[in-house]
Amino acid sequence: MPRYAYVNGRYVDHREAAVHIEDRGYQFSDGVYEVVTVKDGRLVDAKAHMDRLGRSLDELQIGWPVSRPVLEMIMAEMIRRNRLHDGLVYMQITRGVAPRNHAFPTGDVRPALVITTKKMNFAKMTKFTEGVSVITLPDQRWARRDIKTISLLPNCLNKQKATEAGCYEAFQVDPKDGMVTEGTASNAWIITEAGELVTRPATHRILNGITRLTILRIAEEEGVPFVERPFSVEEAKRAREAFVSSATSFVTPVVRIDGEPVGDGTVGPICRKLLAGYEEYAAGLRARGAEWPDDIPADEGDGTSRAA
Ligand SMILES: Cc1ncc(COP(=O)(O)O)c(C=O)c1O
Structure with missing residues (x-):
């Protein structure tokens, strides 16, 4: 069974997976990413990771390459295809492919989406x-x-x-x-x-x-x-x-x-x-996980940070 990678709409053999040389991620690091843990085949804190991804995209004025529900579906499909029990899903979104120029490309440039997975044995980690x-x-x-x-x-x-x-x-x-x-x-x-x-x-x-x-x-x-x-x-x-x-x-x-x-x-x-x-x-045995905040201030401010 090949290990699959997802590249711009296609599930391809990981060894053959490639992006264009003028992808702005490759040339300018013009993109964002997320790493989500998979435990027992389930994504851990998926919602908070997707919320943070949305914020990263907004901050850099990059659009969603596919809608959020579709992205979640692709992640689930990657877990299924790669029979991932424990490990991680890596997803990367760049501004897309355009002739090299520092300023953002004008016109219809689609953000590029790459998703890979990696198996990990958490139980064995010393x-x-x-x-x-x-x-x-x-x-x-x-x-x-x-x-x-x-x-x-x-x-x-x-x-x-x-x-x-x-x-x-x-x-x-x-x-x-x-x-x-x-x-x-x-x-x-x-x-x-x-x-x-x-x-x-x-x-x-x-x-x-x-x-x-x-x-x-x-x-x-x-x-x-x-x-x-x-x-x-x-x-x-x-x-x-x-x-x-x-x-x-x-x-x-x-x-x-x-x-x-x-x-x-x-x-x-x-x-x-x-x-x-x-x-x-x-492992899914506790109800409450991360909740992504509405606001992230620029600085520590007056020292009234959260405490309990
Ligand atoms: C610089 C930096 N800080 C913190 C984190 C931890 O973030 P998370 O708990 O969402 O993995 C990461 C994870 O990649 C990181 O790269």
């Missing part, structure tokens, strides 16, 4: 039980990190540095104030010495992770006190626990930062509790 290391690196990205664009070069460069240092991720740090923004492909969290869960508020400075939103809900339900505020590298190094979150990292405990142990250097109880809650949620 990162959840053993934890991972991160290094801290300057965040070199642009001012609209809230848009999930395919323009990921600074993320790739920092992820490569982390990999070369033997680390799973990097905590990216705002060079202006020394505060952690997020990972290269994940959101960053700590549990402070006082036992409070902390993550940066969703503004233009980070990508508002769908997993992040679901974890905040689980923390609320589990009675874990949390606050959305920036934290520094020093505070992270003094923390009891730390973790990163993303659609495929769930809650991945961070046990070392820049080679220094976090807490006693082992996976802590709050990480375990939140991971168990998230796994339950992903």
